[in-house]
Amino acid sequence: MADNTKILVVDDEPVVVRSCERILKAEGYDIEGALSGREAILKIEENNYNLVLTDLKMPEMDGITLIRWIRKSRPSIGIVVITGYPSQETIKDALDLGIIDYVPKPFTPAVLTDVTRRAFEWIKGKALEKKIEEEFPPSMLNELDRVVNQYKKKPGSSIPVLQRSQEVVGYLPPVIQKRIAKGLNISPAEIHSIVSFYSFFTMKPRGDHTIRICLGTACYVKGIETIINKIKETLGVEVGETTKDRKFSLETVRCLGACGLAPVMVIDHDTYGALSRKKAIDAINQYAPVGINETPAEEIEAVEGE
Amino acid sequence: MERFRANLMLCAGTGCVASGATKVRAALEKELKKRGLKEEITVVLTGCNGYCAQGPVMSVLPDEIFYQSLTVEEVPKLVEEHFLKGRPYEKLMFKEPEKKLAIPLMKDIPFFKHQVLRVLRNKGLIDPEKIEEYIARDGYQAAAKALTQMTSEEVIKVIKDSGLRGRGGAGFPTGLKWEFASKVQSKVKYMLCNGDEGDPGAFMDRSVMEADPHAVIEGMIIGAKAIEAHNGYIYVRAEYPLAVKRLQMAIEQCYDAGLLGKNILDSGFDFDLEIYQGAGAFVCGEETALMRSIEGKRGMPRPRPPFPAHKGLWDKPSVLNNVETLAQIPLIILNGSGWYRSLGTEKSSGTKVFALTGAVNNIGLIEVPMGTPLRTIIYDIGGGIKKGRKFKAVQMGGPSGGCIPESLLDLPVTYEDIVKTGAIMGSGGMVVMDDNNCMVSIAKFFLEFTADESCGKCVPCRVGTRILLDMLADITEGRGKEDDIETLQDLSRDIITSSLCGLGQTAPNPILTTIRYFMDEYESHISQKWCKAGVCRDLCTFFIDEELCKGCGACLRACPSKAIIGEKKKPHKIIQEVCVYCRTCYETCKFNSIKILPAGAHEPKHMLVETKT
Numbered sequence: 001m002a003d004n005t006k007i008l009v010v011d012d013e014p015v016v017v018r019s020c021e022r023i024l025k026a027e028g029y030d031i032e033g034a035l036s037g038r039e040a041i042l043k044i045e046e047n048n049y050n051l052v053l054t055d056l057k058m059p060e061m062d063g064i065t066l067i068r069w070i071r072k073s074r075p076s077i078g079i080v081v082i083t084g085y086p087s088q089e090t091i092k093d094a095l096d097l098g099i100i101d102y103v104p105k106p107f108t109p110a111v112l113t114d115v116t117r118r119a120f121e122w123i124k125g126k127a128l129e130k131k132i133e134e135e136f137p138p139s140m141l142n143e144l145d146r147v148v149n150q151y152k153k154k155p156g157s158s159i160p161v162l163q164r165s166q167e168v169v170g171y172l173p174p175v176i177q178k179r180i181a182k183g184l185n186i187s188p189a190e191i192h193s194i195v196s197f198y199s200f201f202t203m204k205p206r207g208d209h210t211i212r213i214c215l216g217t218a219c220y221v222k223g224i225e226t227i228i229n230k231i232k233e234t235l236g237v238e239v240g241e242t243t244k245d246r247k248f249s250l251e252t253v254r255c256l257g258a259c260g261l262a263p264v265m266v267i268d269h270d271t272y273g274a275l276s277r278k279k280a281i282d283a284i285n286q287y288a289p290v291g292i293n294e295t296p297a298e299e300i301e302a303v304e305g306e
Numbered sequence: 307m308e309r310f311r312a313n314l315m316l317c318a319g320t321g322c323v324a325s326g327a328t329k330v331r332a333a334l335e336k337e338l339k340k341r342g343l344k345e346e347i348t349v350v351l352t353g354c355n356g357y358c359a360q361g362p363v364m365s366v367l368p369d370e371i372f373y374q375s376l377t378v379e380e381v382p383k384l385v386e387e388h389f390l391k392g393r394p395y396e397k398l399m400f401k402e403p404e405k406k407l408a409i410p411l412m413k414d415i416p417f418f419k420h421q422v423l424r425v426l427r428n429k430g431l432i433d434p435e436k437i438e439e440y441i442a443r444d445g446y447q448a449a450a451k452a453l454t455q456m457t458s459e460e461v462i463k464v465i466k467d468s469g470l471r472g473r474g475g476a477g478f479p480t481g482l483k484w485e486f487a488s489k490v491q492s493k494v495k496y497m498l499c500n501g502d503e504g505d506p507g508a509f510m511d512r513s514v515m516e517a518d519p520h521a522v523i524e525g526m527i528i529g530a531k532a533i534e535a536h537n538g539y540i541y542v543r544a545e546y547p548l549a550v551k552r553l554q555m556a557i558e559q560c561y562d563a564g565l566l567g568k569n570i571l572d573s574g575f576d577f578d579l580e581i582y583q584g585a586g587a588f589v590c591g592e593e594t595a596l597m598r599s600i601e602g603k604r605g606m607p608r609p610r611p612p613f614p615a616h617k618g619l620w621d622k623p624s625v626l627n628n629v630e631t632l633a634q635i636p637l638i639i640l641n642g643s644g645w646y647r648s649l650g651t652e653k654s655s656g657t658k659v660f661a662l663t664g665a666v667n668n669i670g671l672i673e674v675p676m677g678t679p680l681r682t683i684i685y686d687i688g689g690g691i692k693k694g695r696k697f698k699a700v701q702m703g704g705p706s707g708g709c710i711p712e713s714l715l716d717l718p719v720t721y722e723d724i725v726k727t728g729a730i731m732g733s734g735g736m737v738v739m740d741d742n743n744c745m746v747s748i749a750k751f752f753l754e755f756t757a758d759e760s761c762g763k764c765v766p767c768r769v770g771t772r773i774l775l776d777m778l779a780d781i782t783e784g785r786g787k788e789d790d791i792e793t794l795q796d797l798s799r800d801i802i803t804s805s806l807c808g809l810g811q812t813a814p815n816p817i818l819t820t821i822r823y824f825m826d827e828y829e830s831h832i833s834q835k836w837c838k839a840g841v842c843r844d845l846c847t848f849f850i851d852e853e854l855c856k857g858c859g860a861c862l863r864a865c866p867s868k869a870i871i872g873e874k875k876k877p878h879k880i881i882q883e884v885c886v887y888c889r890t891c892y893e894t895c896k897f898n899s900i901k902i903l904p905a906g907a908h909e910p911k912h913m914l915v916e917t918k919t
Contacts, residue, residue: 155620156603157602158602159583159602194585194604197605197761198586200544200584200585201586216507217507217664217735217751217752218507221665221743253586254504254506254588255506255507256545257546258324258509259507259661259669259735260321260358260361260663261324261358271323271324272324
């Protein structure tokens with residue numbers, strides 16, 4: 001069993017604590033018991049638990065109070081409720097406090113192990129999500145939520161929301177898609193289906209600058225292929241990739257509608273037309289140095305004279 | 307409004323901005339200020355002028371002098387000569403190609419002389435960001451007329467009588483489309499504009515949206531009145547940021563002026579309009595797919611019927627018109643159907659805008675009456691083929707169209723005549739190709755496009771285009787087989803008959819037309835392993851004809867892999883083992899001494915007769 005599987009089981013009935021210990025120890029979990037809320041708090045303060053299984057109805061301090069204390073002072077600990085009285089009210093209170101799951105008494109070993117396993121999966125997922133959230137500054141996520149809220153009530157708003165979100169975040173990784181789906185109240189699968197359909201959306205992080213090369217007919221006829229090859233070679237990336245230093249992303253676009261200037265490329269928002277291999281690299285060099293342009297002068301003339 | 311002695315109408319279309327129009331503007335304003343002319347002369351940024359190849363371009367009003375290829379360095383001289391001394395500055399004028407004589411007036415330049423401007427009536431004449439300038443040129447008069455003096459039936463009748471056909475490609479009569487939607491009873495209807503111009507090589511719609519956004523909006527207001535729609539969307543590609551910006555500005559100005567929103571011009575008619583930005587899917591140019599996309603879903607087409615006139619956006623009756631179609635509407639309402647029919651042919655009335663690009667001298671946006679022969683467009687307006695090369699084909703209709711060969715150049719451009727060639731009118735992309743282009747590679751280029759853009763719904767399109775593409779790749783890489791041509795044709799026909807939407811139904815057109823007119827190229831690729839244009843690297847060998855080589859050394863210096871050897875003034879040689887078939891020497895040589903022979907050829911002499919042109 002992996003690390004971070006330390007469990008505390010809290011129940012005023014010793015038989016419940018003992019049976020939990022026996023069942024989960026056999027599964028490889030590191031488990032300890034406490035017979036009251038007070039004891040539980042003392043133990044939690046001493047040790048690092050990842051999951052607390054607790055009864056609701058206990059003398060002195062009841063489960064809800066314990067859960068409230070844990071949520072407040074140890075928010076990273078997952079909580080599962082074990083209760084013989086799963087009344088609507090108490091369970092609702094507990095759910096509002098953010099418990100992961102509950103196990104009705106009496107329970108079979110299979111139910112307990114299953115719930116425990118799922119609770120750990122959930123904690124792990126949560127940790128991962130948290131890690132990703134750390135990658136995106138809160139201001140960015142706030143802005144994202146603001147965009148979602150702004151469009152929320154408008155029918156058919158998923159595409160504009162995704163466009164704005166991509167502007168805010170730079171790309172649309174699964175965690176961002178999930179957040180948007182939740183905000184718009186549509187399934188993450190549907191958001192994903194849109195992101196994967198339209199070429200404008202990307203799930204990979206982009207570089208500081210995006211180079212979009214036109215693959216329109218006019219550009220093709222005028223030899224854009226040799227230019228793409230030169231850029232690929234210079235940057236050391238394929239189309240659709242980002243350079244290691246995250247300076248440039250290389251993309252192609254169907255037609256920029258600037259055929260009069262073919263061959264054309266766009267870097268961020270600036271259009272560069274009538275390109276030759278040298279001109280293309282020179283243009284890229286203005287954004288960040290990518291190396292010396294070694295294209296011999298005559299070749300440039302030949303291409304430009306085309 | 308302030309009055310100036312002269313207005314410098316500087317093109318600020320995407321093309322000219324990329325060629326440096328923004329810097330030229332700053333330089334002009336600085337220079338005018340320095341010379342104390344700021345109060346007399348003003349610089350106006352206009353939408354796309356059309357003559358993109360010569361950008362940045364500028365016309366001076368009221369003298370109508372046209373300047374091209376402006377640079378920051380030339381600005382002081384230009385201001386001094388023209389505006390201080392009163393001598394138009396010849397250096398920046400258009401030069402007639404043969405005798406290099408300067409042609410000062412815009413209307414005398416061949417590129418403009420043969421055009422008739424209707425859709426592009428305001429290009430280069432107004433600042434597209436100011437509604438007043440559009441109104442000053444009769445803008446919104448047609449909308450006022452339609453809203454206050456005409457019934458829906460009258461509007462539809464005029465459009466029907468005009469014979470206007472959809473400019474998006476298929477050429478469906480616009481009036482008829484409106485009539486269908488107007489007859490359906492529904493409280494909610496939608497008037498939509500298709501600005502998802504996706505055909506590679508076409509940029510008419512972008513230019514119209516950038517240069518004259520109000521014309522599109524006015525057309526939509528009139529269309530909305532005709533079908534009784536109160537909501538509308540303009541669907542624009544996200545790749546056209548300037549068009550989005552200009553349209554957004556124009557819509558806001560309309561709301562401020564009471565031309566959009568509730569009770570327009572006190573007529574009791576309400577119409578709300580907004581922009582919807584596409585997200586990069588070619589198939590969204592198809593009407594049902596576009597509507598799905600506005601609904602916020604994957605843009606996939608659905609079977610018709612029901613047609614959008616009955617069940618369109620959110621299952622409500624909807625009309626979708628192309629940008630260029632809508633820009634014509636105000637003119638027809640103002641001038642009548644008879645006036646509109648005075649140009650064009652019986653079945654294809656009016657004018658058509660084309661994006662002329664590729665191997666012609668004058669690249670840009672043009673508008674000609676329907677029925678103008680292709681030859682006039684390519685040779686008179688386009689100024690012929692670059693560098694005096696030989697014309698090979700003109701590609702019309704983008705990935706849905708086909709390549710038209712030289713033998714059909716006298717064909718009048720109408721919907722009917724173009725369809726007969728196997729190409730389609732399409733949205734108006736016209737890419738000219740010279741003898742440097744390999745037609746098999748061109749077909750492959752378009753199939754790469756359609757195979758990639760197929761939405762995946764219909765198997766014949768999704769899988770079929772991929773198989774076609776693989777076969778073309780085999781042919782261009784030397785693995786072609788005898789019966790490939792037949793298989794290509796059979797499979798193409800199957801894809802055409804069994805696909806749901808226009809994308810699949812037209813995707814094989816580039817293959818079918820190139821086989822039809824350039825069968826010999828397919829055959830030489832397959833049986834002789836010879837790409838005569840020297841485009842397919844695996845199917846050519848480059849040789850220097852020793853009789854023609856002057857030993858100038860241009861190719862030697864140009865060769866990136868140093869495969870050419872030779873002494874000055876003596877015939878050079880290509881070392882085959884080092885050659886990477888990049889074609890650079892072929893394009894560099896001024897004496898036609900580089901010859902292209904089949905792959906693996908050793909004895910150049912006996913083949914030379916065949917390759918000499």
